Amino acid sequence: MKRALGGVAAILLLLPGVALPASPARAQEALFAPHDEIDRVTLAELGKARRRVRLAYFNISLHSAVGTLVDLKARGVDVLVLVDAKTEAQSYNVVDDLLEAAGVPVRRIVNLRSRYASLHHKIAVVDGEVVITGSGNLSYTGTHSNHESALVLRDADAARIFEEELAEAVAIDDYVRSELTPAEVRDFVERERYPSWWTPGRGRADQIVRHIRSLDRATRQPASLPHVRLAFAPEERLDTAILRELDGARESVHVACFSIGMENLARKLADLAARGVRVEVVTDANQLAEPHTQAAGAILRNAAAAGLRLIPARNPSAHYAAMHHKFVVIDRRVVCAGAYNWNAQATFNNDEALVTVRDPAVAARFYREYVNLAARYDPQFDAARYDAATYGALAATPTEVTFVARHSRTAWGETVCVIGDLPALGAWDPARAVPLRTGGNVFPSWIGSVPIPAGTRFEYKFIVRRPRPGGGGDEVVWEDGWNRDYTVPADGLNRTLLDDFRK
Numbered sequence: 221m222k223r224a225l226g227g228v229a230a231i232l233l234l235l236p237g238v239a240l241p242a243s244p245a246r247a248q249e250a251l252f253a254p255h256d257e258i259d260r261v262t263l264a265e266l267g268k269a270r271r272r273v274r275l276a277y278f279n280i281s282l283h284s285a286v287g288t289l290v291d292l293k294a295r296g297v298d299v300l301v302l303v304d305a306k307t308e309a310q311s312y313n314v315v316d317d318l319l320e321a322a323g324v325p326v327r328r329i330v331n332l333r334s335r336y337a338s339l340h341h342k343i344a345v346v347d348g349e350v351v352i353t354g355s356g357n358l359s360y361t362g363t364h365s366n367h368e369s370a371l372v373l374r375d376a377d378a379a380r381i382f383e384e385e386l387a388e389a390v391a392i393d394d395y396v397r398s399e400l401t402p403a404e405v406r407d408f409v410e411r412e413r414y415p416s417w418w419t420p421g422r423g424r425a426d427q428i429v430r431h432i433r434s435l436d437r438a439t440r441q442p443a444s445l446p447h448v449r450l451a452f453a454p455e456e457r458l459d460t461a462i463l464r465e466l467d468g469a470r471e472s473v474h475v476a477c478f479s480i481g482m483e484n485l486a487r488k489l490a491d492l493a494a495r496g497v498r499v500e501v502v503t504d505a506n507q508l509a510e511p512h513t514q515a516a517g518a519i520l521r522n523a524a525a526a527g528l529r530l531i532p533a534r535n536p537s538a539h540y541a542a543m544h545h546k547f548v549v550i551d552r553r554v555v556c557a558g559a560y561n562w563n564a565q566a567t568f569n570n571d572e573a574l575v576t577v578r579d580p581a582v583a584a585r586f587y588r589e590y591v592n593l594a595a596r597y598d599p600q601f602d603a604a605r606y607d608a609a610t611y612g613a614l615a616a617t618p619t620e621v622t623f624v625a626r627h628s629r630t631a632w633g634e635t636v637c638v639i640g641d642l643p644a645l646g647a648w649d650p651a652r653a654v655p656l657r658t659g660g661n662v663f664p665s666w667i668g669s670v671p672i673p674a675g676t677r678f679e680y681k682f683i684v685r686r687p688r689p690g691g692g693g694d695e696v697v698w699e700d701g702w703n704r705d706y707t708v709p710a711d712g713l714n715r716t717l718l719d720d721f722r723k
Contacts, residue, residue: 248448248577249372250585253356254537255620255669255714258370259363262344262352263288265372269297269346276302276329276341276386276571278559279357280315281660290322302386304339305330305409329393329571330405332432333454335412337569339389342370342559348379353573355478355546355559360660364667365541367476367533367593369557369586371575377442378450382573384437385452389571392435399428447579453572458560459485461574462548469550472498474590476545479507481563486516490523498527502593504543505532512563533597536718537624538665543593547586552607554578555586592714603711618671620714621706625656625682627721628664633687636666636721640680640703644670650683650696674710679703682721699723 251258259282266273266288273292280303293299301319305328308316316326331337342362344352354370356362373379397405404415418425436455442448451461459482466473466488473492480486480503493499501520508517520530533543547557558574566572577583595601623638630636637653639646646652656666672678681704684697699722706717 248374248579248582250582251354251370251372252585252589253363253366253368253370254622254667257363257669258352258354258356258368259284259358261372262358262370265346265350265352266292266344271347272298272345273347274300274302274343274345274383274386275358276339276343276389277357278304278338278340278342279307279359279362281357281359282363283315283318283659285358286315286318286322289319289324293322293324299324300386300390301326302329302339302341302389303327305405306338306412309409327390327393328409329389330396330409331569331571332396332408332414332428333569334565335414336565338571340559340566340570340572341386341389343382343386343573345379345382345386348383349376350374351379351382353382353558353575355544355557360658360662361538361540361542362544364657364659364662365535365538365665366544367535367542367589368544369547369589371557371577371582373445373448373575375442375445375448377444378448381439381442381450385439385571385573388435388437392432395431395435396428399424447577449576451574451576453560453566453570453574454568457567458572458574459562459567461576462556462562463488465550465554465556465576466492466548468554469497471551472549473500473551474549474587475499475501476503476543476547476590476593477501477562478504478542478544478546479510479513479561479563479566480516480520481510481513481561482567483516483519485562486519490519490526490528493523493526493528496527499523500529500531500590500594502531502533502543502545502590502597505534506542508532512565516562529598531594531598533593537622537667537716538662540661541665543597545589545593547589549583549586549590552583552587553580555583557586595711595713596716617712618673619708619712620669621672621708622667622669622714622716623654623656623680623682624716624718625666625721626664626719627666627682627684627723629721629723630658630664630666630684631686635685637683637685638668638670638680639683640678642672642676642678644672645678645680650685650694653683653685655685672708674708674712677705677707679705682719684721 329339351373356368535541555577560572560574639653656668658666685694701722
């Protein structure tokens, strides 16, 4: 898992004058996809479970999750999986069916709050002790090609609060299903159509909505995590929680958010820029063109005169890849992160989580991720705009070089690998080449990351390994053409190399 599992400790050791935290109550780790392979970290944590596992994801389509959860069930671990009912009704999502066939309990949560509302969580809770939550689904896109983040919280009080939130979702789903017939539930899930008797704000519909709201409870903050605040929508206004933190900004605000449609948040960023706070925003380019983000986007664009920097990001790693982060770093000390998009649906109707962390070490990790995004997507990127001390400390770690090889002619059982003249790339030995990953709608892109020291020049190619018929090891197919070469820049920022398999 490279340096990611070091998380906070690794960054603290790199920053001069910062001591490691003495209390385990501050044990938080920040992970970033695709470099840190959040899916493998999550499944490894799940695999350690002894008593209880609770999952809640908008979308689970990663087949590697099936084996882990089935094994936990077979070992007697109490497993419950929550997924959004509308998403899991899609024909390409079969993981929930596979889990149910193996005896793993799956709840498809119906969110009636609006026609397009969802259970948008990305939460894993292990043994009531560990929480992994962030922006990415357990899907191929979410773990292999998107820009995503996750926080690991190792605290029993935080885990209890997340479990209570998931229990509320189950209780609401029980109530919804008691009020609607199975046919009405199916019609809502598959066609986004309310029952014929449903009149918003009146009669029985109003009673149902009011009861749903009564089942949502305010979050009790964990005393054991004084530097962490947990908040959940829609019972809490997550936009207000972020505004409260932005009110305290004095020097800088760095935002990376997939969808920004809340005008109040856009106006706050514009106001901060006008007051002299350095404000930078990276958002997904496709989302920036959507109708529901136009008003907020106009506010951000108009604030360019005040110095606000708006960077549209178009992730080319795979056809459906996105800049899917949802975080803000304030004054390099505070981070708000989670599954919460800054739009109206997420604010008023979805089941969402937001984690606010007051920790310079965690903020350093998110800040570096922001700078990586800016370096990749801002055509006018200037390294001099960013803090030299942080550069010096963080550039001491190896650069994550992500290799993306597009190859549509691979068959089941074959693996595309990157190979090169460095030991980390197998030193031209096909048996030691680095396997890349694909799956689902990430294909035909094959993606993987390798840590390589800054300033290193190397040569590389792609190969396909496939089992030899009748056994006896793998057959190897080398791509055509000369070796590719690349020199890792000295700035310590992550780099992505996109290539087509030459054949």
